[in-house]
Structure formats: structure tokens, C-alpha cells
Amino acid sequence: MTRILPRKDVVIVGLGWTGAILANELTDQGLDVLAVERGPWRDTATDFNIGYAQDELRYSIRRDLFLQPVVETMTMRNDPSQTALPMRDFGSFLPGNGVGGAGVHWNGHTWRFWDSDFKTKTNLTNKYGAARIADLQVEDWGVTGADMEPYYDQFEYLAGISGKAGNIKGQLQEGGNPFEDPRARDYPNPPMQMTYAPTLFAEAGRSMGLHPFPTPSANMSRAYTNPLGITLGQCTFCGFCERFGCANYSKSSAQTTVLPVLMKKANFEVRTDSEVLHVDLASGGKSARGVTYIDSSGEEYFQPADLVLLCAYGLHNVRLMMLSGIGKIYDPNSGEGTVGRNYCYQTNAGVQVFFDDKNFNPFIAAGALGQTIDDFNGDAFDHGGLDFVGGAGINCIPTNGRPIGTRPTLPGTPKWGSAWKKATVEGYKSTLSFSSQGSSYATRANYLDLDPTYKDRFGRPLMRMTFDFPDNDVRMSNYLCDRMEEIAKKLGGKQYAVGRRKKGWDSVPYQSTHNTGGAIMGTDPKRSAVNVFLQSWDVPNVFVIGASAFPQNAGKNPTGTVGALAFRAADAIRNQYLRNPGAPLVQA
Amino acid sequence: MSHRYPIRMNRRLFLSSVAMLTITAPAVSFARTISGSLPWEPMASDPPARVIPGGWQFFTPKEAALVEAIVDRLVPHDDLSIGGKEAGCAVYIDRQLVGAFGTSSRLYTQGPFKPALPTQGYQGEADPAQRYRAGLAAMDAFLKQRDGKTFVELKPEEQDAFLTEMEAGKVDLPNGVKAAGFFGLLLQNTMEGFFADPIYGGNKDMASWRMLGFPGARYDYRDHVAKHNQPYPLTPVSIAGRPEWLGKGA
Structure with missing residues (x-):
């Protein structure tokens, strides 16, 4: 028996970064808002305890705060000719769970995408011709850098980002990123104090004519009070950032920037340990009536609502659309359907430089404390004589010295025994690592749909991920590896090792939790699932908010853009949608 | 089986171990509706249980x-x-x-179990x-x-x-x-x-x-971050402190 609950103005699926931002904005508007969260309540005082937060085995290896595959996983394969099998454990990427979502245990790299990223298809076609991108399925986002700037600003000030502007209203700023788009003002906080490895990396880059700058960081360089009046503390460089909750209130998350204000509002409530099964559509399928969810005892509820916001992890947004019949599922053969289209990832590679005479104290670190070189990212360089499009940020961001996971050794070192031990001790403090975080461009055959065989614990189909690195992206990554080798040589050291990206995406070793696309934004309802305000083309009282909206991924971490898109969607709902609820904001 | 800390059947532990698999079992719900303030109660945290050597389990x-x-x-x-x-x-x-x-x-342990590609784990x-x-x-x-x-x-x-x-x-x-x-x-x-x-x-x-x-669980290196290439002076500390703090048998 499904119990029917009293109606709400808005129901939000998932209370992470985007859910918290939307809830706070729409409760300010006077709406009665409910968030339904699959995982538990989590907060700094109770869950990120300074007495035991620094537990590598529990949080990093066993991944206590993450979504467990028993709750939901996906199947994967590299191409449509193969049989997808379930990821029985997560490896390559690690979705979050619970209040705060993946924003609890992120590193905190907070980027703006560029105007040229938002116009990928037009820009590349104009510069290099349509033939150059014929193997790809890149799209424009339907927004410009200027459209997005105020919302990036809003997110960066909410989150207290530490950084150095490179371009304020068209004026280049010494020490910042010269390739970024103009911004209205500097970051709310100065850059973090640099550790030794990024300092050497930046010196090497500068001496080669490159333009290193401090990575924009959601780890606080100083105590900061955000526009909601919530204060964060200074980062202590503890080295337990990604995969961990922060016990110092010094990494921005929904917990440290929104929830203390949101939770006090009489017109907001959250139901935890409650999983939304699907969005319920009215007959005809053109509007949503609310959501059906199940709590941890197996009791089912129907929650009626006028407006439904999918604010789960991007991949889960896409699956919920598929399970709810919102939009048509993409078919790579016909090219028809939009839900599941343009799934993209991140194309990474890495370099290690081994020294004899240096001590980097790798445990003195923070998730986003480092230096970036953007000279070979996106549209920053000319691709005229090259055989690829896209690029990568080159990042020296040593995040930790946690010894189960971080034990760099010279190539060829045995994995055990006395020789292993000796090399491990030698390499631990004296290895400098940096990496390229590359763009991931859409292709016709990289997509998401529902698996025909494997089911979740409720008997619903798992989502199926079909993905491999496109040839274009592998060529891009190889070019970046060549550039990184030049930096490695400049750094000196006794030896260096390059880990190049190869085809055959492997779901086992950790790579990146930057899964994008599947419910992409755009201006054409045949090629996008949501419009430029993230409103479903098919069911206009549903908005789908997250990296699911990215038509392709840039060589940058997605959270800054996800936060900006959340503020933009909130603005559109408050100032346009509510004037005529249920109507599309953009005519198809 | 002896433990330094009392074992509490904590809500999250329970969810991750049992309830998720047995949704048709007698109804136990940890679902909460929270509104009006940040929820907080004393001793709500979930510390680790310390392994005491001795015997095999x-x-x-x-x-x-x-x-x-x-x-x-x-x-x-x-x-x-x-x-x-x-x-x-x-x-x-x-x-x-x-x-x-x-x-x-x-983990996800439902069948069918089929031969895997190397990329499928x-x-x-x-x-x-x-x-x-x-x-x-x-x-x-x-x-x-x-x-x-x-x-x-x-x-x-x-x-x-x-x-x-x-x-x-x-x-x-x-x-x-x-x-x-x-x-x-x-x-x-x-x-x-x-x-x-x-x-x-x-x-x-x-x-x-x-x-x-x-250095283990120290959590604050602000006094050393600018001391590039200099050895960190302090010895490590565990979540359970240092052996000499714990006395005999620790």
C-alpha cells in the first residue's frame, strides 16, 4: 500500500550541493519545500569527528561515506558489441550518498568553464571546419560565458573559494590564470599557502614561459563568513580531504555553507533514508504529479508536488528520468532520443618525478592546494596543426600522504619484500606528482541506457554505461603527456615516469568522479533533454540539475559549473517559471 | 570478542549491512523527517571499534x-x-x-555471474x-x-x-x-x-x-606548511593515541 502524503509546492530529490542551493533559494521565495534523500543525515558535529575523521581504511579504502553498490550500481562495457556486467564494487568513479552528497568528500577544485567551452561545436566548427569534429557528437550548451558569470560568482562567494583572479573585467591580473574569461571581481579568499611540490612545479612552468597559478580551492585559506552568514574555518592542511568529511568546517559543502540556514526555515524539511523510486506523471505524461519513495522499512509513499527537482548525482538523475518515462531514451543506432545521450567523463594522465635530495612532506596537503597550468586546456592554444580538439589542465595538487593509497616507487620496483620496502621508504617523501585533467568529448556510441539483465534491490533495471575513450581524446591526452614530460625534465630529479591514457576504459582503478551528460542542456529538444534553464523539454514541471546537463566535459572539475547551473536554474524558477507554473520557459 | 569501545547498533551501520538487503523483513525504519533546526544529539557519532589481538575470529x-x-x-x-x-x-x-x-x-552480489572483460573488474x-x-x-x-x-x-x-x-x-x-x-x-x-x-x-x-x-592523525600542519624541504619534527599519533598513553596490553 502506498501512503499518500500532503502536497508540497516543491519536492527535491537528493540533498547535496544542488538540492541545498535550490531549496534555500526556493524557500526564500516562500515555497514549501521537501527534500527526499536516499542516504542518512550527516553533519560535521556528529559525523566528521576530529577524533577519528583521519581514518584512511574506513573512509578512503572501505569508503564509508559513499554510495554502496548493494544500494545501487551500474553495468558497464566499452562498446555496444559487448555484454555489460555490473560494477560489483565502484572503482573508476565513486558516487556519494547521504545529506551533502559527493560535496561532503570532494577535494574542492572549483573551476569556471570558458565561453569557448559553452560554444564547443560552433567554436570548433568555425575554427577548424566540420570535418575536424565529424567523429564526435559535441554540442553547444546554449549559454555564454557572460550568461554564466553572475552565477559562478554566486557559487564562489557561497563556497568561499580561495584563489587568484586572472582577468577582472578584461584586465589581466598578475599571478592569476590569463586564459580565464573576464570575471566581475576577485575570489572571496586569497590563494592558499603553497606547499613545496606545487611551488617547484610553478617555478619550472614559469621558466618555460607557461602560466602557472594557484588552483581555485574550496579549502579555506582563512576563516570566511559567506553571504548567508555562515562561517567556515581555516584549512589546517590535514591531508584527509577527498573521500573524507572535513572536521574543521574548512572545506565548503552543503553542511558548511547552506544547511545551518536552510534547516532553520519552517517551510523546509528533509526526509532521510528515503529513496525516490520514480517521478509520477499525470496521464498523457506531460506533467509530474509528485514522486514515489520508499523508506528503509520498505514502506512506500506518494508525495504530491507541483514542482519536482531532480538534484541527485548526475548519473542518478538520468536513471530516474528513464525509470519515470521522462523523455525518450537515446538509441545510438538511430540517434533518436535524448535521455542517456552524450555521456562523457574525464581523460586523465599522470607523471611522477623522483628526487634523491628533496622532502615534500606529502602528508601536509589539502584537496585543492596546488598549482595549475592552463596553457594547453580547451581553447587556450591553437589546434590548427594538431590532430585533435580539446585539452587539459595540468595540475600539481598533491592531496595527501596517506600511506595505504599513496606510496610512489620507481618503475620496476617489486610489490613486496625487502626491496619493495626500501624503495617505498625512499619514494614516500621525495616524489613529485602532477597530472593532466583532460576534456571528454561526446561520441555517438558513448551513452547511458537501462540494462536488460541486471536489477537493483527493488527489481528495477540498473543503468547501463557504454563508454570508451574516444580516439580524439586519447590523442589529446598523448599531446598533453608530451608537454608534461617537458615539465618533468625541467624539474630535474633522477627519473620520471609517465602514465599515459590508453583506450579500453577500465572500471576498476580510481580515475575521476566527473561523470557528465545523459540529460544534456541545449536549444534543440531533439538533441538535448533539458532547456538552457535545466527544465525538462518533455515534462516542464521537472528540472534536472547537475553535471547530467553538460553536453560534453571540459578539462576541469565540474562542481563550479554545477553550482552555477543550480543558481541559474533557481533564478529562472523564481523569476520566470513561478509567474506561469507548469509552462515551458523556452518554446521548442 | 572484546572491544575497547562499546558496540552500538548504529543506524547507518545497520542500514549498510542488513536493512538494504531485507526490505521485506519486519519493518524497521530509520527514515527521519527533519525540520526546524540542525539535528544534534549527544553521543550520536559512530567511532571505530578497536581490534584487540588475541584469538582468531x-x-x-x-x-x-x-x-x-x-x-x-x-x-x-x-x-x-x-x-x-x-x-x-x-x-x-x-x-x-x-x-x-x-x-x-x-557490494552488488546479484547474478548472473558471467565471464568478464578485464575492464569489468x-x-x-x-x-x-x-x-x-x-x-x-x-x-x-x-x-x-x-x-x-x-x-x-x-x-x-x-x-x-x-x-x-x-x-x-x-x-x-x-x-x-x-x-x-x-x-x-x-x-x-x-x-x-x-x-x-x-x-x-x-x-x-x-x-x-x-x-x-x-605523522598519522595529527590533523593540523599550519606551523610547518611554509617550511619547504624541512623534515617534520613530530612522531606519529594514532586515532587511539600513542602506545605509551594506553598502558599495558595496548
Whole structure:
């Protein structure tokens, strides 16, 4: 028996970064808002305890705060000719769970995408011709850098980002990123104090004519009070950032920037340990009536609502659309359907430089404390004589010295025994690592749909991920590896090792939790699932908010853009949608 | 089974271990509706339970002797550190195998089980506890057949040679045990135990952290961040403090 609950103005699926931002904005508007969260309540005082937060085995290896595959996983394969099998454990990427979502245990790299990223298809076609991108399925986002700037600003000030502007209203700023788009003002906080490895990396880059700058960081360089009046503390460089909750209130998350204000509002409530099964559509399928969810005892509820916001992890947004019949599922053969289209990832590679005479104290670190070189990212360089499009940020961001996971050794070192031990001790403090975080461009055959065989614990189909690195992206990554080798040589050291990206995406070793696309934004309802305000083309009282909206991924971490898109969607709902609820904001 | 901290059947632990699998069982709901303020109650946190060495919870005495011999070759005693056996790596693995790791209770374990591409990860039906039981038996059965001795009866250099063969997948162990896969599991768990916080039983007196110079659970390095290329002066500390704070038997 499904119990029917009293109606709400808005129901939000998932209370992470985007859910918290939307809830706070729409409760300010006077709406009665409910968030339904699959995982538990989590907060700094109770869950990120300074007495035991620094537990590598529990949080990093066993991944206590993450979504467990028993709750939901996906199947994967590299191409449509193969049989997808379930990821029985997560490896390559690690979705979050619970209040705060993946924003609890992120590193905190907070980027703006560029105007040229938002116009990928037009820009590349104009510069290099349509033939150059014929193997790809890149799209424009339907927004410009200027459209997005105020919302990036809003997110960066909410989150207290530490950084150095490179371009304020068209004026280049010494020490910042010269390739970024103009911004209205500097970051709310100065850059973090640099550790030794990024300092050497930046010196090497500068001496080669490159333009290193401090990575924009959601780890606080100083105590900061955000526009909601919530204060964060200074980062202590503890080295337990990604995969961990922060016990110092010094990494921005929904917990440290929104929830203390949101939770006090009489017109907001959250139901935890409650999983939304699907969005319920009215007959005809053109509007949503609310959501059906199940709590941890197996009791089912129907929650009626006028407006439904999918604010789960991007991949889960896409699956919920598929399970709810919102939009048509993409078919790579016909090219028809939009839900599941343009799934993209991140194309990474890495370099290690081994020294004899240096001590980097790798445990003195923070998730986003480092230096970036953007000279070979996106549209920053000319691709005229090259055989690829896209690029990568080159990042020296040593995040930790946690010894189960971080034990760099010279190539060829045995994995055990006395020789292993000796090399491990030698390499631990004296290895400098940096990496390229590359763009991931859409292709016709990289997509998401529902698996025909494997089911979740409720008997619903798992989502199926079909993905491999496109040839274009592998060529891009190889070019970046060549550039990184030049930096490695400049750094000196006794030896260096390059880990190049190869085809055959492997779901086992950790790579990146930057899964994008599947419910992409755009201006054409045949090629996008949501419009430029993230409103479903098919069911206009549903908005789908997250990296699911990215038509392709840039060589940058997605959270800054996800936060900006959340503020933009909130603005559109408050100032346009509510004037005529249920109507599309953009005519198809 | 003795624990330093009382074990509380905490809501999240329960969810991740039982309730998610048995939704048709008698209704126990941890679902909460929260409104009006940040919820907080005293002692709501979920501290780790500390492993106390002594006895075996998963291994038989014979298996335990074999695992202790293996971890002592993977992490040998030398001038850099104590060996894996003295560090407690076998105790660590024993306790892991009776917990969520051993039974894969957090993983996706529904069938069908099919042959996998290398990119699709482990697709076997056996959980780590079953793999240890089968793998350890297969090692000794193989060695008895081939050399007339069990692993613990071999000389250290013979043990190393056999582990090297296993690592390379060059031995055909009985009962379908894949040597390289089982070796990988042994190595992974041994390293986890050796380098994890000592509360899990396998890094006695922070031996590996002292060896590396990892300061452990300190959490605040603001006074050293600008001291580039200078050794960090303080010795490590565990979540449970330092051995000398804990008194006898710690």
C-alpha cells in the first residue's frame, strides 16, 4: 500500500550541493519545500569527528561515506558489441550518498568553464571546419560565458573559494590564470599557502614561459563568513580531504555553507533514508504529479508536488528520468532520443618525478592546494596543426600522504619484500606528482541506457554505461603527456615516469568522479533533454540539475559549473517559471 | 570478542549491512523527517571499534599460521621495520574477513555471474571470506603435492619463490583458485593492515608510519606548511593515541 502524503509546492530529490542551493533559494521565495534523500543525515558535529575523521581504511579504502553498490550500481562495457556486467564494487568513479552528497568528500577544485567551452561545436566548427569534429557528437550548451558569470560568482562567494583572479573585467591580473574569461571581481579568499611540490612545479612552468597559478580551492585559506552568514574555518592542511568529511568546517559543502540556514526555515524539511523510486506523471505524461519513495522499512509513499527537482548525482538523475518515462531514451543506432545521450567523463594522465635530495612532506596537503597550468586546456592554444580538439589542465595538487593509497616507487620496483620496502621508504617523501585533467568529448556510441539483465534491490533495471575513450581524446591526452614530460625534465630529479591514457576504459582503478551528460542542456529538444534553464523539454514541471546537463566535459572539475547551473536554474524558477507554473520557459 | 569501545547498533551501520538487503523483513525504519533546526544529539557519532589481538575470529589455527607466514614474507622483518606477522597483518585480515569486507555485504552480489572483460573488474561469486578459505587450502594442497611440504614448512627463500610464481599466475592451484587473483587479494589486504591506523590490528606501534615518517592523525600542519624541504619534527599519533598513553596490553 502506498501512503499518500500532503502536497508540497516543491519536492527535491537528493540533498547535496544542488538540492541545498535550490531549496534555500526556493524557500526564500516562500515555497514549501521537501527534500527526499536516499542516504542518512550527516553533519560535521556528529559525523566528521576530529577524533577519528583521519581514518584512511574506513573512509578512503572501505569508503564509508559513499554510495554502496548493494544500494545501487551500474553495468558497464566499452562498446555496444559487448555484454555489460555490473560494477560489483565502484572503482573508476565513486558516487556519494547521504545529506551533502559527493560535496561532503570532494577535494574542492572549483573551476569556471570558458565561453569557448559553452560554444564547443560552433567554436570548433568555425575554427577548424566540420570535418575536424565529424567523429564526435559535441554540442553547444546554449549559454555564454557572460550568461554564466553572475552565477559562478554566486557559487564562489557561497563556497568561499580561495584563489587568484586572472582577468577582472578584461584586465589581466598578475599571478592569476590569463586564459580565464573576464570575471566581475576577485575570489572571496586569497590563494592558499603553497606547499613545496606545487611551488617547484610553478617555478619550472614559469621558466618555460607557461602560466602557472594557484588552483581555485574550496579549502579555506582563512576563516570566511559567506553571504548567508555562515562561517567556515581555516584549512589546517590535514591531508584527509577527498573521500573524507572535513572536521574543521574548512572545506565548503552543503553542511558548511547552506544547511545551518536552510534547516532553520519552517517551510523546509528533509526526509532521510528515503529513496525516490520514480517521478509520477499525470496521464498523457506531460506533467509530474509528485514522486514515489520508499523508506528503509520498505514502506512506500506518494508525495504530491507541483514542482519536482531532480538534484541527485548526475548519473542518478538520468536513471530516474528513464525509470519515470521522462523523455525518450537515446538509441545510438538511430540517434533518436535524448535521455542517456552524450555521456562523457574525464581523460586523465599522470607523471611522477623522483628526487634523491628533496622532502615534500606529502602528508601536509589539502584537496585543492596546488598549482595549475592552463596553457594547453580547451581553447587556450591553437589546434590548427594538431590532430585533435580539446585539452587539459595540468595540475600539481598533491592531496595527501596517506600511506595505504599513496606510496610512489620507481618503475620496476617489486610489490613486496625487502626491496619493495626500501624503495617505498625512499619514494614516500621525495616524489613529485602532477597530472593532466583532460576534456571528454561526446561520441555517438558513448551513452547511458537501462540494462536488460541486471536489477537493483527493488527489481528495477540498473543503468547501463557504454563508454570508451574516444580516439580524439586519447590523442589529446598523448599531446598533453608530451608537454608534461617537458615539465618533468625541467624539474630535474633522477627519473620520471609517465602514465599515459590508453583506450579500453577500465572500471576498476580510481580515475575521476566527473561523470557528465545523459540529460544534456541545449536549444534543440531533439538533441538535448533539458532547456538552457535545466527544465525538462518533455515534462516542464521537472528540472534536472547537475553535471547530467553538460553536453560534453571540459578539462576541469565540474562542481563550479554545477553550482552555477543550480543558481541559474533557481533564478529562472523564481523569476520566470513561478509567474506561469507548469509552462515551458523556452518554446521548442 | 572484546572491544575497547562499546558496540552500538548504529543506524547507518545497520542500514549498510542488513536493512538494504531485507526490505521485506519486519519493518524497521530509520527514515527521519527533519525540520526546524540542525539535528544534534549527544553521543550520536559512530567511532571505530578497536581490534584487540588475541584469538582468531575467522581463521582456523592452521590457516592463521599460513597467513602469518605469508604476511611475514610480503612485509619481511628487516632493518627498516618489524615484519608483517609481528605488525599484526594476519590479525587485521582475520577481523576484516568477519566484517562487511569479508562477506561483500556492501557490494552488488546479484547474478548472473558471467565471464568478464578485464575492464569489468571482479565478477566472481565468491566473497573474500570464501576466497581466503579456498585459496589457503589450495596453496597447501598444491605445495604438498609438488614439494611434499606445506608453505610454513618451506624455507623463507622457497616461500618467496612460490609467492613470486603465484603473483605471476604461473601455478595452477586446485579447485579453480586463480593464483594471481588470490595473491592480489592477499597483497592488498596485507598492505592495508600494515599501513592502516593501528586500531585495525595490523600496524603495531605505528611501525609503518615511523618507517615512512607519516605523522598519522595529527590533523593540523599550519606551523610547518611554509617550511619547504624541512623534515617534520613530530612522531606519529594514532586515532587511539600513542602506545605509551594506553598502558599495558595496548
